[in-house]
Amino acid sequence: MHAKGNPCSCCSFDDYKCTAEWLLNKTRHRPKIAVICGSGLGLLADSVSNKQTFRYEDIPNFPVSTVPGHEGCLVFGDLKEKSCVFMQSRFHLYEGYSLCKVTFPVRIFKLLGVETIIVTNASGGLCKDIKAGDIMIIKDHINLPGFAGQHPLCGPNDERFGIRFPCMSDAYNKDLRKLALDISQQLGYSDFVREGVYCMVSGPNFETIAEARMLHILGSDSVGMSTIPEVTVAKHCDLRVLGLSLITNKVSLDYSREEKVNHEEVLEMCKMRAEMFQNLVNTIIAKCDQVDGINSN
Numbered sequence: 543m544h545a546k547g548n549p550c551s552c553c554s555f556d557d558y559k560c561t562a563e564w565l566l567n568k569t570r571h572r573p574k575i576a577v578i579c580g581s582g583l584g585l586l587a588d589s590v591s592n593k594q595t596f597r598y599e600d601i602p603n604f605p606v607s608t609v610p611g612h613e614g615c616l617v618f619g620d621l622k623e624k625s626c627v628f629m630q631s632r633f634h635l636y637e638g639y640s641l642c643k644v645t646f647p648v649r650i651f652k653l654l655g656v657e658t659i660i661v662t663n664a665s666g667g668l669c670k671d672i673k674a675g676d677i678m679i680i681k682d683h684i685n686l687p688g689f690a691g692q693h694p695l696c697g698p699n700d701e702r703f704g705i706r707f708p709c710m711s712d713a714y715n716k717d718l719r720k721l722a723l724d725i726s727q728q729l730g731y732s733d734f735v736r737e738g739v740y741c742m743v744s745g746p747n748f749e750t751i752a753e754a755r756m757l758h759i760l761g762s763d764s765v766g767m768s769t770i771p772e773v774t775v776a777k778h779c780d781l782r783v784l785g786l787s788l789i790t791n792k793v794s795l796d797y798s799r800e801e802k803v804n805h806e807e808v809l810e811m812c813k814m815r816a817e818m819f820q821n822l823v824n825t826i827i828a829k830c831d832q833v834d835g836i837n838s839n
């Protein structure tokens with residue numbers, strides 16, 4: 543049984559409030575932009591000034607990260623004169639966390655006053671014209687675990703965060719996507735930046751060839767094990783969302799191919815593309831107040 547007013551059995555509104563108040567009491571930063579760093583992408587937080595770092599284990603109610611390539615820190619600071627907060631690692635369903643815990647930080651960001659969230663990840667490329675090393679601006683997603691009832695908004699709806707039946711057809715902000723595409727062009731990245739559809743599977747195993755073929759036929763350009771729960775909860779509570787995926791590997795769709803993906807390869811590709819990915823994210827943050835309605839200071 544859920545207690546009245548509780549959105550699920552593991553996170554109550556009081557839990558969110560307690561964590562947000564704890565952070566607001568410990569930091570002077572009042573970020574308007576949050577960035578969730580995907581596997582191997584924690585360095586996105588490296589360029590901030592006036593840095594203040596909290597380890598997840600020290601933050602009340604915060605889960606801890608168990609995946610290699612995920613540092614487990616919440617980093618506040620200024621980037622290009624914008625006050626930001628970075629999650630240097632995220633939580634995944636396959637780690638054993640409920641989707642309520644996986645998305646816990648997103649509602650904390652909302653209570654901290656964040657308005658825009660940039661969600662990043664590493665993913666495998668499914669479509670023919672996408673290569674390892676490409677950056678995919680997420681234009682839409684397929685919530686495969688959600689189809690099976692693994693959905694962060696299942697359970698009583700908490701109106702303090704959002705409505706019962708949120709619209710997801712515009713989950714990824716069109717103006718931010720355009721800004722990201724324009725900036726990619728200005729930076730000379732057009733050859734390896736494109737838009738596409740991201741699909742989430744629960745993991746932790748990588749796909750079989752038959753599964754990969756199915757995901758491709760369904761319309762997915764890339765596949766990963768994260769992001770969609772965070773984006774869904776962010777959209778529910780009316781955050782502006784930009785999703786960026788680093789394609790770390792090609793997913794095999796062909797029984798004659800010998801490639802066998804592993805997490806080390808994923809992290810290796812993140813290292814190789816780190817500087818460009820960081821440059822893109824930093825420039826988007828620098829210029830995001832060009833987007834209508836964004837006042838990121």
Ligand SMILES: O=P(O)(O)O[C@H]1O[C@H](CO)[C@@H](O)[C@H]1O
Nearest residue numbers: 580581663664767768805808
């Ligand atoms: O989605 P992020 O956290 O970037 O990580 C991706 O990389 C890991 C697999 O190598 C999986 O966790 C997958 O989801």
Ligand SMILES: Nc1nc2[nH]cnc2c(=O)[nH]1
Nearest residue numbers: 664665666765766767808
């Ligand atoms: N499911 C899945 N997640 C990934 N994360 C990085 N690469 C992949 C992949 O090929 N498949």
